[in-house]
């Protein structure tokens with residue numbers, strides 16, 4: 589499992605690679621395919637019945653082509669290794685690597701038949717994979733060119749301008765049919781396995797990343813609780829639910845008292861610690877189904893679904909007293925206490941918009957500040 593995860597991280601890290609490095613991956617993929625074809629040619633050329641399976645002269649020509657393609661790949665790789673230091677984001681290199689990749693695959697497909705299962709697999713698999721990993725424009729160009737080349741070759745063979753599957757002798761008996769079927773599977777298998785595994789791993793990683801981004805976009809970076817957007821979403825959701833089920837709902841808007849002084853006296857890092865510790869105290873003194881969010885700088889919202897005014901007040905009172913009792917360590921190692929003022933409002937059966945409910949709570953909060961701070965004021969609708 590651990591291996592799989594680190595492998596996945598390695599694969600998906602390729603998404604962040606530079607343009608030249610991505611081009612180099614393509615060459616790293618195509619060279620084993622050439623070698624595979626080369627080994628297959630050696631094998632079949634050494635078979636006693638080779639005359640019944642392949643067109644030997646053509647096969648030898650294609651081996652020469654393969655060797656030339658490997659040499660060209662090595663030249664492109666050398667260029668890539670040079671460019672990756674100088675101009676790592678050169679898209680043009682990806683264009684070259686992709687054109688070479690797709691056109692050499694078309695050539696190899698042609699040798700054993702353009703209308704084959706292998707050609708179809710490559711034509712479908714390679715662009716899908718390419719779009720995830722590589723520059724879109726370069727993939728469109730390479731796919732377009734490969735498609736045009738493949739169609740042109742197919743029609744050229746159909747009109748007898750070129751031989752169809754020049755390396756292949758059409759199977760005429762059981763042995764040759766089996767040989768060609770096995771050969772097709774042999775050519776298709778690595779590509780198929782690579783594409784399936786890479787696509788699966790990339791999608792898993794993608795989903796994980798999406799989930800991480802979703803959580804980050806809804807979390808307040810400092811305190812780790814819901815941020816403003818998330819808490820407002822919750823409030824809307826809970827208000828609709830409370831209205832539908834005819835349940836009570838209580839919210840409290842709270843603001844730390846004289847927080848500016850904390851910053852001024854002890855510094856911003858201590859101010860940040862106070863915010864974090866206050867969030868922790870509130871979190872520990874509400875139920876699991878209650879929601880706490882940071883509404884603004886030193887302003888928080890607590891949503892208590894299902895709680896009426898009396899019950900809500902008990903919970904909020906507990907938050908208030910626990911915060912006031914909490915010792916918070918400053919940067920100069922002394923202990924301080926902070927308090928907060930709360931504006932609370934409950935609904936049960938009435939319908940108001942969420943921003944109106946917040947406004948009502950805010951007025952009560954203002955009242956709490958006005959009446960001496962470190963207290964709760966309850967607003968009525």
Ligand SMILES: Nc1nc2c(ncn2[C@@H]2O[C@H](COP(=O)(O)OP(=O)(O)OP(=O)(O)O)[C@@H](O)[C@H]2O)c(=O)[nH]1
Nearest residue numbers: 843844845846847848849851856859860885886957
């Ligand atoms: N350390 C820190 N301070 C913040 C953060 N967000 C807002 N503040 C500070 O919070 C302070 C809020 O001050 P005021 O709105 O004047 O209120 P107060 O000093 O708490 O006074 P009252 O609300 O009237 O009790 C400002 O000094 C802001 O700079 C934060 O993320 N970290």
